[in-house]
Every structure is written in structure tokens, then in C-alpha cells.
Amino acid sequence: MRTxxxxxxxxxxxxxxxxxxxxxxxxxxxxxxxxxxxxxxxSVAANQQLVKEWNATHPDVxxxxxxxxxxxxxxxxxxxxxxxxxPDIIHDASDDxxxxxxxxxxxxxxxxxxxxxxxxxxxxxxxxxxxGDGIYGVPFLQEPRxxxxxxxxxxxxxxxxxxxxxxxxxxxxxxxxxELGGDGTYGIAWPLKEPVSATLNLSLSAGGQLFHRSxxxxxxxxxxxxxxxxxxxxxxxxxxxxxxxPTTLGSSGSDTLPxxxxxxxxxxxxxxxxxxxxxxxxxxxxxxxxxxxxxGADGLSQGxxxxxxxxxxxxxxxxEAVEFIDYLLQPKNMVRLALGDWxxxxxxxxxxxxxxxxxxxxxxxxxxxAAHLRSAPAQSVRGYPxxxxxxxxxxxxxxxxxxxxxxxxxxxxxxxxxxxxARYQR
Amino acid sequence: MRTSxxxxxxxxxxxxxxxxxxxxxxxxxxxxxxxxxxxxxxxHPTWIPRDxxxxxxxxxxxxQPLLRxxxxxxxxxxxxxxxxxxxxxPLAYVMARRRTLLARAATGWVVVSQAFPLVLVIIxxxxxxxxxxxxxxxxxxxxxxxxWALPFALWMLVGYVRAVPExxxxxxxxDGAGRLRxxxxxxxxxxxxxxVATALFAFITAWNEFFFALVLLKTPEKQTLPVVLTHFIGAxxxxxxxxLAAAAFLATLPSLVVFALIQRRITSGMLAGAVxx
Numbered sequence: 001m002r003t004x005x006x007x008x009x010x011x012x013x014x015x016x017x018x019x020x021x022x023x024x025x026x027x028x029x030x031x032x033x034x035x036x037x038x039x040x041x042x043s044v045a046a047n048q049q050l051v052k053e054w055n056a057t058h059p060d061v062x063x064x065x066x067x068x069x070x071x072x073x074x075x076x077x078x079x080x081x082x083x084x085x086x087p088d089i090i091h092d093a094s095d096d097x098x099x100x101x102x103x104x105x106x107x108x109x110x111x112x113x114x115x116x117x118x119x120x121x122x123x124x125x126x127x128x129x130x131x132g133d134g135i136y137g138v139p140f141l142q143e144p145r146x147x148x149x150x151x152x153x154x155x156x157x158x159x160x161x162x163x164x165x166x167x168x169x170x171x172x173x174x175x176x177x178x179e180l181g182g183d184g185t186y187g188i189a190w191p192l193k194e195p196v197s198a199t200l201n202l203s204l205s206a207g208g209q210l211f212h213r214s215x216x217x218x219x220x221x222x223x224x225x226x227x228x229x230x231x232x233x234x235x236x237x238x239x240x241x242x243x244x245x246p247t248t249l250g251s252s253g254s255d256t257l258p259x260x261x262x263x264x265x266x267x268x269x270x271x272x273x274x275x276x277x278x279x280x281x282x283x284x285x286x287x288x289x290x291x292x293x294x295x296g297a298d299g300l301s302q303g304x305x306x307x308x309x310x311x312x313x314x315x316x317x318x319x320e321a322v323e324f325i326d327y328l329l330q331p332k333n334m335v336r337l338a339l340g341d342w343x344x345x346x347x348x349x350x351x352x353x354x355x356x357x358x359x360x361x362x363x364x365x366x367x368x369x370a371a372h373l374r375s376a377p378a379q380s381v382r383g384y385p386x387x388x389x390x391x392x393x394x395x396x397x398x399x400x401x402x403x404x405x406x407x408x409x410x411x412x413x414x415x416x417x418x419x420x421x422a423r424y425q426r
Numbered sequence: 427m428r429t430s431x432x433x434x435x436x437x438x439x440x441x442x443x444x445x446x447x448x449x450x451x452x453x454x455x456x457x458x459x460x461x462x463x464x465x466x467x468x469x470h471p472t473w474i475p476r477d478x479x480x481x482x483x484x485x486x487x488x489x490q491p492l493l494r495x496x497x498x499x500x501x502x503x504x505x506x507x508x509x510x511x512x513x514x515x516p517l518a519y520v521m522a523r524r525r526t527l528l529a530r531a532a533t534g535w536v537v538v539s540q541a542f543p544l545v546l547v548i549i550x551x552x553x554x555x556x557x558x559x560x561x562x563x564x565x566x567x568x569x570x571x572x573x574w575a576l577p578f579a580l581w582m583l584v585g586y587v588r589a590v591p592e593x594x595x596x597x598x599x600x601d602g603a604g605r606l607r608x609x610x611x612x613x614x615x616x617x618x619x620x621x622v623a624t625a626l627f628a629f630i631t632a633w634n635e636f637f638f639a640l641v642l643l644k645t646p647e648k649q650t651l652p653v654v655l656t657h658f659i660g661a662x663x664x665x666x667x668x669x670l671a672a673a674a675f676l677a678t679l680p681s682l683v684v685f686a687l688i689q690r691r692i693t694s695g696m697l698a699g700a701v702x703x
Contacts, residue, residue: 033644033645037661039657039658039659039660039666040660040666041485041488041489041666044489064645065646066644066645066646067490067646067649067654067657069640069653069656069657069659070659070660070661070662071656071659071663072636072637072640072656075637075640075641076640076641079548079549079552079641080641080644082549082552082553083549083552083553083556083561084556085552085556085561085562085644087644093661194662252662252663252664253662253664254663254664254665254667257467258467258468258469258471259469261467261468261469262468262469262470264469271662274664277463277467277664280463280464280467281463281464281466281467282464282467283464283467283468284464
């Protein structure tokens with residue numbers, strides 16, 4: 001008897017309480033769905049507060065905050081686009097947009113963007129979200145790769161401390177990591193579980209380009225002198241000088257932090273936003289500082305894939321969606337988002353905010369690098385994800401571990417890589 | 427046959443090692459859930475948190491609607507379990523008792539259907555559900571879970587039905603019981619442990635399922651627990667480890683409670699499936 005009652009209750013709940021919620025509004029007001037990928041406590045709070053403030057001042061255009069996840073955003077968006085159920089405003093990273101932009105899923109914002117927003121964000125940032133002739137996202141947050149260093153260790157060693165004005169060259173960097181290590185400790189720990197984007201983005205400083213676009217728009221891979229500098233430095237640190245820990249080559253950034261706090265490594269190259277984890281997890285009294293990544297022939301340049309806000313092509317309210325994006329990215333709001341995510345804003349006005357120029361937690365060093373950030377070399381190259389997974393990742397991993405030499409690395413990146421790209425460019 | 431003392435000790439050691447192997451991830455999860463961020467960053471982690479804290483649980487509940495998500499998961503999982511069992515039980519009976527070509531073909535199809543990868547079916551399924559206006563609906567999700575669980579549930583139940591001797595049903599018929607009476611009074615009680623085990627399988631499958639819930643549910647109010655758990659993971663796999671562990675620990679509790687409550691029934695159900703008439 002009890003079983004029958006239970007089954008009846010469950011069925012009744014399912015039939016009454018769980019049916020679809022698509023309720024249209026008849027009062028003329030518009031509701032936009034904003035899928036945010038903010039995930040850190042302060043960042044989620046900043047986003048939700050901004051949505052609340054918008055809703056309080058815009059009764060006719062309500063924004064509904066929807067929490068997305070970095071871990072699954074590509075698959076989730078793809079099915080949503082295919083099914084015509086995508087959110088109106090989409091938060092993503094610029095290197096994930098190419099397929100969606102070329103596939104016609106995202107709206108071209110070129111004629112929708114207000115002049116204020118367009119002029120506030122530098123052209124080099126717009127290039128990260130430009131595919132063909134259209135702009136398919138507004139780049140708003142970005143992070144350079146920096147060196148997080150054990151300040152006490154560096155001070156005691158007496159090495160020259162680099163600044164954005166006088167950074168280390170790659171040669172100097174290799175020499176100094178050699179001086180810092182010894183007795184079971186290392187000058188540096190490279191977390192290269194995902195070696196491709198880190199290597200390519202840092203290689204811009206040495207003039208590395210790897211992907212070369214010809215006049216007809218076709219892209220080919222050439223691994224030239226400038227492309228060799230960063231991979232060779234990492235390889236030699238790990239295999240020749242033994243100044244880099246060989247075990248962290250397969251680790252993520254988070255995995256290297258306990259060893260860094262425990263005094264095993266003097267420095268760890270990490271994304272700028274990792275400072276939040278370091279502030280949370282570092283033992284009391286642990287003195288750390290942010291240093292610029294080494295510079296090469298092209299100075300401090302490095303590639304980034306900024307976080308972006310896009311509008312779905314199927315959205316019936318593109319104009320309102322762009323108005324909301326413009327509101328969200330007002331300079332003072334962009335600063336709030338940047339502080340919440342421990343990243344740098346792309347907007348030139350926001351970058352002037354005093355809160356981003358304090359020496360506390362290395363903000364000033366990171367902000368000084370903003371002008372050197374460029375579009376990541378590969379993000380507009382069709383076929384890049386396949387090249388990265390099937391060719392470049394295993395090739396770099398084998399090279400860094402010492403299993404293959406530089407010639408073999410070059411041969412695999414170019415020969416196998418160009419075969420992959422050719423399939424996408426027929 | 428007598429087992430030597432050494433052999434018995436070896437068996438216990440092997441059993442203990444196996445239990446430790448099974449329990450390790452869960453115990454480590456509990457350990458992390460109660461550690462402070464500073465302890466999580468330690469080079470020398472300990473099993474017992476040196477400075478246990480509930481902050482991870484507080485933060486997890488502050489940041490994400492865990493209770494609402496747990497309620498959605500519970501509704502979806504219970505719904506899937508009940509409906510799957512209601513459909514699978516009579517079908518399994520027919521497949522087990524009627525050895526026709528159709529029953530054999532159905533069994534074959536059940537096996538083959540397990541080979542389809544999720545990505546192959548998700549977009550057509552999405553479009554079908556959209557046409558039925560069942561996107562962003564827990565009822566739509568329950569239907570998907572039922573369809574997904576049904577083949578394996580059928581497979582399990584066919585085994586249980588075959589374990590019930592047909593002679594018992596024949597004896598009931600000789601004693602004058604009708605077909606329905608025989609099924610309700612004789613077969614169903616013997617099948618109960620198998621039905622419970624099958625329902626539990628469907629429940630756990632739905633409770634843990636992530637991908638369908640991710641793509642089919644759009645609004646935060648409808649999202650299930652596995653989807654909400656991913657909100658603690660950032661770009662490039664960086665995770666807010668403490669709150670994630672706290673939330674994941676809470677997410678495992680319902681499964682453990684359900685298992686604990688009906689463990690005896692499952693065990694007897696499994697044994698029933700193993701006995702030949």
C-alpha cells in the first residue's frame with residue numbers, strides 16, 4: 001500500500017511540477033538570458049550584482065543570469081545553437097569562438113557596437129574576436145602569463161630582479177634559473193600539461209609566429225628561428241641544466257603550487273589570475289612577487305585569448321543584448337569584473353583605475369604588461385584544435401621530456417601539422 | 427576443504443586492500459572538504475585536517491543553489507527509477523517467458539543499444555524534445571533517463587524473471603489462481619529484490635548523469651546537482667577545490683543512504699539471480 005502511495009506521489013509531482021517553463025511575456029518587455037562563466041566567489045558576486053543593477057534601472061529589458069561552466073561550455077553551446085535554444089548573451093573565450101562564428105551561430109556585432117565601447121578597447125584586442133570581416137565577440141578580460149617568484153629566495157640569491165621596463169632576456173632567464181636551483185630544488189617549475197598555447201603565446205616575445213597566412217588566406221606552419229627560442233629554453237632547463245623540475249612538465253598550474261610553497265621551486269610561470277589561489281593557499285609569511293615573463297627580440301609581447309561576450313545570431317533582441325554588454329563593460333564595471341576575476345580589463349579607461357596599479361598582489365606588474373598582449377597566434381586558424389590535440393601536444397610533450405630533438409619536433413609540427421590544416425582549407 | 431591459516435590471512439589482507447582501494451577516493455574527498463585553503467596548498471598533505479573548517483561547506487552553499495539542485499536531481503532520479511521499473515518489469519517478464527523470435531530480437535536490440543555513444547544521440551534527441559516542448563523541463567529529462575536506463579534495466583530484470591521457477595506459476599495455476607493473481611501473488615514477491623536492484627541502478631544512473639542535464643536544462647532553477655558542481659571549475663581546469671569537495675561530498679550522500687537502506691534487498695536480489703531452479 002505504501003509503495004503504491006509513493007509511486008503515485010512521484011508521478012503526480014512529475015506531471016504537475018516539472019513541465020517546461022517557456023513562458024512568453026505579453027506586456028512588451030524583453031527578457032535576455034545571459035550565460036556567464038564567472039566561477040570564483042568574487043567574480044560571480046560582481047556579475048550577479050551588475051545584472052541586479054541593470055534590472056533595477058531597465059524595467060523593459062530584464063536580464064536573467066544563467067551560470068555556465070568553462071568545463072563544458074563548447075559542447076553545451078553547440079547543442080544549444082543546433083537546437084535554437086542558445087542564450088542571448090554568451091560568455092566564452094575568444095579561442096573558442098572561431099567555429100561558432102564561421103558556423104553562423106554568433107551575430108556579427110560590427111554595426112551594433114556603440115562607438116564608446118569600440119574606441120575604448122584597442123584594435124589588437126578586437127582582432128582576437130574578429131573572424132573574416134565580422135566581429136563576433138567583445139573581448140573584456142585577459143591575462144598575461146607571468147612568473148610568480150619566491151621573493152625571499154630571489155632576494156637572498158642576489159640575482160637581478162626584472163621589471164616590465166627591464167625584463168630578463170630568455171638567455172638571462174636560463175642562466176638565472178641555473179643559479180637558483182641545486183640540492184633537490186629547482187630554479188623553475190614549468191606546468192606544461194597543456195604545452196601548446198603556453199609555448200606559442202610566449203614565443204611571440206621572440207618573434208615566433210608559427211602560423212603564416214599567405215595572400216590567398218591559406219595558413220601554413222613554419223617552425224622558424226623565432227619559434228625555437230622558448231621550446232629550446234624549456235627543454236634545456238629540464239634536460240641539460242636541470243634547473244627546471246622534470247616532474248612538473250606534465251602538471252597543471254595548481255599542481256605546482258604546493259611544491260612552490262614548500263620551497264622546491266624558486267619560480268612558477270602561471271596565468272595572472274592564479275594570484276587568487278596563491279593569496280588563499282600560501283602559508284602565512286610566505287613572501288611572493290609577480291615578475292614579467294622573459295622578453296625576446298619582440299620585447300614582452302605575448303599571445304592571449306581574452307574572455308568575450310557574444311550575442312547569439314538567433315536572438316530576436318540583438319540590439320538590447322548589445323546595450324546590456326555596453327552597460328556591463330562601462331569602465332567602472334569592467335574594473336569590478338577584472339578585480340573579481342583577478343585579471344586585466346581590455347578597456348583603456350578601465351586599465352587606468354588606481355586599484356589596478358597597486359603593488360599589492362602584483363597588480364601593477366600585470367597592468368604594465370597589458371600593452372604588450374596580442375592575439376594568440378592560432379586562434380583564428382581553422383583546424384587548430386585538431387592540430388593541437390593530434391600533432392602539437394604529443395610533439396611538445398616528447399620534446400620537453402627529452403624523448404625527441406628539435407629537428408624531430410620541427411618535422412612533426414610542420415609536416416604532420418600542414419597535412420591537418422590542409423584538410424580545413426580545401 | 428579446510429583453508430590454512432596463512433591462506434585465510436592472505437584472503438583478509440586482499441579484502442582489506444580492496445576495501446582501502448574502493449574507499450580511498452571517498453575518504454580523500456571528505457578530508458579535502460574539511461581542509462582550509464592553506465592546508466590544501468601544503469606539500470605534505472595529511473589524512474586528518476590539522477585545522478578542520480566548515481568554511482568550504484558555507485562557501486559552497488553561498489555560491490551555488492545546492493539544495494535546489496539536489497531537489498531537482500532527486501526528482502529526476504526518482505522519476506526515472508519508478509517509470510523505468512514500471513515499464514521494464516512487464517516487458518522483461520514477456521521476454522523471459524515467451525521465447526519467440528520477437529523476444530530474441532528485442533534482447534539483441536537491448537545489447538546493441540548500449541553501444542551508442544552519447545554525442546551521437548544528443549543533437550537528434552535535443553531536436554525531438556524541442557519539438558515536444560520538453561527542453562528545459564525536468565519531465566523531458568526524466569523521459570531521456572528512462573529511455574537511457576531501460577535497456578539495461580530490461581536486461582537485469584530478464585535475468586531475475588528467469589530465476590523464478592516457472593513450476594511455481596504452474597503450481598499456482600493448478601491450485602486455481604488466474605494469470606493476474608499468479609503474477610501478483612506468486613511472481614511479483616519473488617521478483618521484488620530484482621525490481622529494487624533495478625530501480626536502484628536507474629536511480630544512481632540518473633542521479634550521477636551530467637551531459638543530458640547540461641544540454642537539456644537551460645534555466646538555473648532546473649539544473650541538477652552534477653551540472654551545478656561544474657560551476658566550481660574555472661578556465662583551464664582550475665578548481666575551487668575546497669567548496670568543490672564539500673559539494674561533491676554532499677552529492678554522494680543520497681546514493682549512500684539509499685544503498686544503506688535497501689542493501690539487504692539488493693543482496694538477496696543478486697543471490698536470487700544466481701540460483702538455478
